[in-house]
Amino acid sequence: MRDAGTIARKDLRRRLRDRTAFLVGVVLPFGLAWIFGLTLGDVESEGFDATYAVVNRDEDGQLPDRFTALLEGLDFVTLREVTTVADAEVLADDGTIDAAVVFPVGFTQRVEAGEGGSLLVISSPDAQIAALVAESLATSFASDLDAAGLSVATVAASGAAVDADLVARAQAVAPGALIRSEDADDRATSQATFFAIGMAVFFLFFSVEFGVRGLLEEREEGTLPRLLVAPIAPSSVIAGKALASFALGLVSTVLLTVATTWLLGAEWGDPLGVSLLVLAGVLAAVGVTALVATLATTTAQAGAYVSIVAVVGGLLGGTFFPISQAGFLGTIRFLSPQGWLMEGFQELGFGGSLGDIVGPLVGVLAIALVTGAIAWTRSTRMVAR
């Protein structure tokens, strides 16, 4: 272990000299979290208002009332009474309302029976941003129900499909922020939290990558044979690389957590829970990136492979855009450690306790264990010929 520590210290010294690790691990995620927070914060906080309608065809159900109450709690929303879908389409088409959310007949009953259901958002072609926010609200509401098979469909009153990019932008508004916020300041805090979490999780996989590809780097620099001739176990070399990766990931995530809390007002939640998730997350990031790196033959190739895995996993896990808990994406997001981490951190960020993150914690650790074990075996083969 002492030899592994010596190797890890050497690697960390090199990484600190190469400022890229600091830029990728801390500066870039912090900067992006700040920019995202500013950009999307403006949507809500600088004079934005919208007129919505709720078409309640689920008259016996409670869910339309809950959604209406949610809208009433948002100070930028004006509600109009509309009773039929046809009326909603007319009002959206002429711009009287920006969007209408239609609850179909029997919606509450089907959701409670676990049969799923679909909300329809009718949007005005003249108020795309407000329509997007409406869809986000509906999506967030559906996500919050935590029921299987829920979906939200959007149609423009004019019949034209809503621009996919704009939908994505609207979905980037954190569901918790929109549903749970009561005033503009709270919303800003929630957004800062979401983007701080998202960027920390996303860039974690890049910051640990500097360590795991170290084995390939030693081989390319010709220093691996010199290390292996030294009186140390070959496993110490691998452990040293893993240790350096772990330290890089841990330091960058902790710095990011502290910086976003102090400077962006992010609320990460229960410190113990956050600490456990950070530790598990860094382990998983080391395991996944190390495994990917063992598939490569050069550092450049390893960098490319890790980038692919980090970006795909980040998008799948909802680090940039919230993923609905319902539906196919909501299920497969848990294939990525980023999905589990986002779930856990968001639980904590929006008031959850240690008990709420047991699932995410176990999920992340399981991924860490499996990928780490395979990576260790493959790395051992790399150094023992």
Place this chain on the structure above:
Amino acid sequence: MDPTNVLECVGLRKTFGDRVAVDDVSFTIAGGETYGLLGPNGAGKTTTISMVCGLLARDAGTVTVNGRTLDTGTVEVKAAIGFVPQEIAIYPDLTARENLRFFGTLYDLSGRELDARIDRILESIGLTDRSNERTDAFSGGMKRRLNIGLGMVNDPTLLVLDEPTVGVDPQSRNAILDSVETLAQEGMAVLYTTHYMEEAERLCDRVGILDDGGLKAEGAQRELISLVGERDRLHVGTQGNIAAAAAAAAGVAGVEDAVGVDGGIDVIARDVRASLAEIVRAVDETGAGITSMEVHEPNLEAVFLHLTGKALRDAG
């Protein structure tokens, strides 16, 4: 095992798939001795020393360092080995001192002992003034010298150098060869691989001729040369009676033949240097004035050619 031997290799064999890279290679190196593995590129030199250093698992054979068997998983025995790989193996973003300190720490060195060792090595490789500079700012020769210095950081009893002068300018090459000579004089056992015949001739007490993975012959240079029946040739330039001078030289003990040639005589002997004084006296007594002398000793190039049927430089 002979207690004077630092390294004993017996029956080393390594295959890569169907290709036999090294087959039944055996040799020993005593303390203070420099052993050269001479062979063209692809002869099996690097594979052999990789097995010697425990970098590569053997298919057969044994490697013993200071009486203890070495395998790829062995840890303690490796502490006695200093390794200088063919490629420059240093960290470019660390200083020379940091490179030495890191590898020294892996050999359980620390504190003043390590500092003193580092200072001594930097002095011996002429990098004291540049010790705190990052090595990516070094010239190729400086990097090569540091590469060798790193192999000495553990004060090894066996130093293994894999073609350390490849791509080095003549000045740096001389400095490297001087260093190796000094280390051997200090009692270190040195295993030196090269495909430069003149390096082997200068440095090595004994040489192993390696070709196509097999050790074709090994021994002291003289032994190798006599093994292949090569003889020394002495050309003596004379002004007088060439025939008489040739006859006088032929009568000297150790001289196998002496013939008159244009402007002098050619003397063939097993060891012309041993007979040189007698030959000069004999020729001088005939009254033939000696104007010049030139000794042509058979070299390892000739041995290699004889053993493998190809010139060393062309064989790679």
